[in-house]
Amino acid sequence: MSMSWADSVSAAENPAGAPSKSAYVPPHLRNRPSTDPPAQASYAGAAASLGNDHSGYGVPNMVGSRWSGQRNEYQSGYAGGGGRGGGWNGRSGGWDRGRVREVNPFTNDDSEPVTEQESSAINFDAYEDIPVETSGDNVPPPVNTFAEIDLGEAVNENIRRCKYVKPTPVQRHAIPISLAGRDLMACAQTGSGKTAAFCFPIISGIMRGQFPRPPRPRMAFPLALILSPTRELSCQIHDEAKKFSYQTGVRVVVAYGGAPINQQLRELERGVHILVATPGRLVDLLERARVSLQMIRYLALDEADRMLDMGFEPQIRKIVQQMDMPPPGVRQTMLFSATFPKEIQRLASDFLSSYIFLAVGRVGSSTDLIVQRVEYVQETDKRSHLMDLLHAQKENGVHGKQALTLVFVETKKGADALEHWLCMNGFPAAAIHGDRTQQEREHALRSFKTGYTPILVATDVAARGLDIPHVAHVVNFDLPNDIDDYVHRIGRTGRAGKTGLATAFFNENNSSLARSLSDLMQEANQEVPAWLSRFAARSTYGGKNRRGGARFGARDFRRDSSYNRGASGGSTDYYGGGANMNSGYASGGYNASYGTAGVTSAWD
C-alpha cells in the first residue's frame, strides 16, 4: 500500500512540504491514494494521540482494533473537545500547535566554509566492496536502497531532505536487523552513518507501534533511549534525530549536564518519545523521578565500547539494570561503535538478547581515505613541529581559508596551554575540554566549525563521534595510550567517504603504543616508518589483541575460542542473556562447535 521512497520522490516534484489549506495531510501520509480509508483513520488517531498532551502513545499507522475506543477519545481531544485530565502533562498544546511550532531542522545552514556540493555529498565510491561480516541466528538480509525498507513516507521525505541517496554499508545491514526487532552489536568505521542506522528503525518503530498510555503526569516516559559519552555528541545525535523525525510526530528530547536543567525538564514535560542523553544527567533525572524508563522499547548506546568501559560502566549498569528499564528481550538493544574490544563485547552481552554481531570494514581508518603519518618528535620539539605543519597547511588552504585542523592533547591543562601558545603565535585557535563551561565548549566548537578559529585543541572529549565537516587534518600532538582512541581521533577526518590526513607525534613516551599503531597502519596500507617498526619489535605487545585480521574493526567475541574456554571453565553468565551462537552465520562457514573448548582456532 505505501509507496516506495523512489515513487514518493518522483510523485512529489511539487514541494510536498506545503500543507494544503483545507485538509492538512501529514507528510507521512501524502501521496497516498485519497481513497485510502485506513490511512485517514490512522492519521486521526496518530494526530490526536501524539499531539494531545502526550496522553497516549498511539502513533501513525495504528490500526489495532483494541485501541479504537481510545482512538475516538483521542480524536475528540484533538478536535478540541479535550478536557481530559490525567494526561501525561497538564499543559495544553494541541497537535496542530505542536506541529506549527516544530522548527524546520533543515533550514539551519551551519554557514559551511566550503561549497554545498562538497559538504553534503557522501562519496559512496569509497564504500564499494567493503567487507561485511555478520554472526548470530537468522540474520536478516541487507537492503540496497532505502526504497526497499518501508520507513514511512515522512521519514522517506526526511531522507530525501538529508540528501541521502542510498544507504551506507552499515545502514544497509543494520537497518533491516533492527527493523526485524533484533538486538545488535554493530562495529562500523568512523564517519559511516551509524547515527542514522539506529535512528531510522527507532523512529519507524515508534511510528508503527502501539504503546500504552504514559501512567503519570510530570514524569517523562520515553520509548527510546540513546546514550552517548559526551554532551556534544548527544547534542549532535539529537540534531540528527530531529531531522530524521521531522513531521513524523515523534518527539526527540536531549538531556545533558552543564546546561540548565529547567529547560530540559520543560521539554521532557511536553512529552518525549526518544530521549538522547549523557549518563550523568540521566541518572540525575531518574533520581528526581522526572524520567521513568519503564516504557523503554529501544535502547541504543553510541560509542558503546566507551560507555561500557571503566569510566562509564557503573552509571550504565545503574541506568540499564538497576532502574525500571525493561530487561533484554523485552526492549530492543543496539550497540554501535567503530571499535569493540573483546573484553567490552563480553561485558556488553549482559545487556543483549540473542544478538546479531555486525562488522563493517573500516573505511575511515583501514583504507587510504585517511593518510596516516607518524613523526618522531621529542616533547620539547612538539610545538615548533606543530608550527611547521600549520605553516605548510596555511599555504594549502582552501578558498583562502586555512583548512580545519584538530589537535589532540592528553590533558586539559595541556589543551589550555597549547591554545594560548598558538594564539600568541598568530594561529587562531580554540580549545575544548571538560574543565571548560558548557558554554565555552559549545562556543569553541562553533568557532572551529565555521572556520573562525581553524584550529581546535582538544582532549578526548572531542575524540569520538563528533561530525565536524571539513576537518582536513588531525594532529595527535600527544598520542593516546589506547589504539582504539587513536582510531576514533583520526576518524574526525576522512568522513562520509572524503579523504583526510592524520599526523602523530611519537616519542619514547608512546612506546607502549608502537606495536598496535604499527600494526594498524600496516593494515591500513599506510607507510610505516622503519624506526616505528623497530620500536614495535622492541616493545612487548601492550596493545590489545586487536582486529582479528586487517579487514574488520573487531570480530564477534563469540567466535573466539579463548572466550569459550573462559565460559566453560568458569563464569558462563555472558551467555546467559541468550546469545545464541549455534548456527546461522551469514558467511564464512565457521565451525559451529561453540562452547567446546579449543575447537575453534584462534582468529587473531
Added chain:
DNA sequence: CTGTTAC
C-alpha cells in the same frame, strides 16, 4: 591529577 559523565 589521562579523559569522559550531575548538582
